[in-house]
Amino acid sequence: MEPPSAPVEDAVARARDLVLAKEFRPAVALLREHLRAHPDDGLAWRRLAGALIGLGDQHAAIDAAGRAIDADPGDTVAWRYRALARQLLGQHRASYADARRAVELAPDDPEGLNLLAVNVLTVDRDVARFRTLYRRALTVDPSNAPARHSAGLDRRIRRRGAATLVLLAVYPPWCVLFLRWLAVDDGSTDAGWMMWPTVAGVAVLIVCAAVGRTSGVVPLVLTWRAIIGAAGVGGAGAAGAVWGGTRTATMAAAFGLTAVAVSLLFALTFRLRHRRAGRPPEENAVGGPARESARVA
Numbered sequence: 001m002e003p004p005s006a007p008v009e010d011a012v013a014r015a016r017d018l019v020l021a022k023e024f025r026p027a028v029a030l031l032r033e034h035l036r037a038h039p040d041d042g043l044a045w046r047r048l049a050g051a052l053i054g055l056g057d058q059h060a061a062i063d064a065a066g067r068a069i070d071a072d073p074g075d076t077v078a079w080r081y082r083a084l085a086r087q088l089l090g091q092h093r094a095s096y097a098d099a100r101r102a103v104e105l106a107p108d109d110p111e112g113l114n115l116l117a118v119n120v121l122t123v124d125r126d127v128a129r130f131r132t133l134y135r136r137a138l139t140v141d142p143s144n145a146p147a148r149h150s151a152g153l154d155r156r157i158r159r160r161g162a163a164t165l166v167l168l169a170v171y172p173p174w175c176v177l178f179l180r181w182l183a184v185d186d187g188s189t190d191a192g193w194m195m196w197p198t199v200a201g202v203a204v205l206i207v208c209a210a211v212g213r214t215s216g217v218v219p220l221v222l223t224w225r226a227i228i229g230a231a232g233v234g235g236a237g238a239a240g241a242v243w244g245g246t247r248t249a250t251m252a253a254a255f256g257l258t259a260v261a262v263s264l265l266f267a268l269t270f271r272l273r274h275r276r277a278g279r280p281p282e283e284n285a286v287g288g289p290a291r292e293s294a295r296v297a
Contacts, residue, residue: 012044015051024054042071042078049081053088061085076105080112087115092123110137110144117150127157161226168230172262173238227267235260 011034018027031048035041045068052061065082068075083098096119102112117133120126131154137147239256243249 012041012047015044015047019047019051019054022054024051027051028055040071042068042075045071046075046078046081049078049085053081053085058085058089062089074105076102076109076112079105080109080115083112083115083119087119087122092119095119096123108140110141110147113137113140114144114147114150117147127154130154165226165230168227168263168267169234169237171234172231172266173234173241173259175262227264231260231263231267234263 011030015027015031015034018024018030028048028051031044031051035044035048038044045064049061049065049068052058052064062082062085065078065085068078069082072078079098079102083095083102086092086095086098096116099112099116099119102109103116106112113133114137117130117137120133121130130150134147134150134154137144138151141147235256238259239252242255243252
């Protein structure tokens with residue numbers, strides 16, 4: 001088989017330069033013209049897939065990456081491009097499979113590792129493995145922009161999870177104690193024990209709401225161990241406040257158990273709601289706009 005001619009090589013190289021300059025439409029036109037004469041050029045199909053991702057035509061990018069994979073099943077970049085295009089279209093499980101294959105072919109590719117990390121978070125909701133994968137990507141290339149973005153996403157996940165656990169520990173007891181305060185608001189010691197936890201609870205709620213808002217739209221990942229711990233803290237706080245005001249063990253236990261039950265109910269509601277929620281926004285999922293999230297190869 002004869003080696004490709006210089007004009008053929010120049011066409012594909014010029015297309016790469018155009019993509020690097022973010023001139024996606026001319027790159028697509030040049031590559032399509034080249035592929036009409038050379039339909040078996042896997043590199044050109046791969047470059048076309050990358051240009052189409054930058055152009056925002058993800059369906060066509062999937063087709064082009066598939067042609068590149070047909071020409072060379074070991075082309076890890078083509079697998080990664082198809083995974084990225086599918087991720088941007090919301091085809092999470094198909095993207096997961098492609099990203100996993102890309103990492104199998106190139107275990108030290110930071111782009112592939114980060115893309116697999118995003119799919120693990122989106123499909124499996126496995127934060128521990130998500131962290132392992134994007135940290136591997138940063139170990140290989142500390143300046144990798146998508147992986148650095150994933151690190152920022154991880155920080156927001158941690159912040160939101162912590163704020164939510166505090167809410168679960170404070171909000172249900174606050175509701176219980178507030179209702180108790182309304183029932184005994186007569187200036188007695190009992191009323192005082194109800195009032196001050198209520199004031200403190202409102203302050204904590206305001207702070208946690210502000211922290212949660214700054215986290216943005218990120219997955220809410222809570223373990224049942226953490227949830228039960230937060231509910232236990234809330235129940236103990238409610239029971240202690242009622243005991244301080246009434247010195248009645250039965251009433252304190254009743255209010256404490258009620259606070260725990262309400263906290264667990266809130267937690268179950270949070271988990272169900274976020275399980276049905278969609279994927280993270282595009283800028284969170286792939287480390288920025290699609291056309292800038294993968295290196296040209």
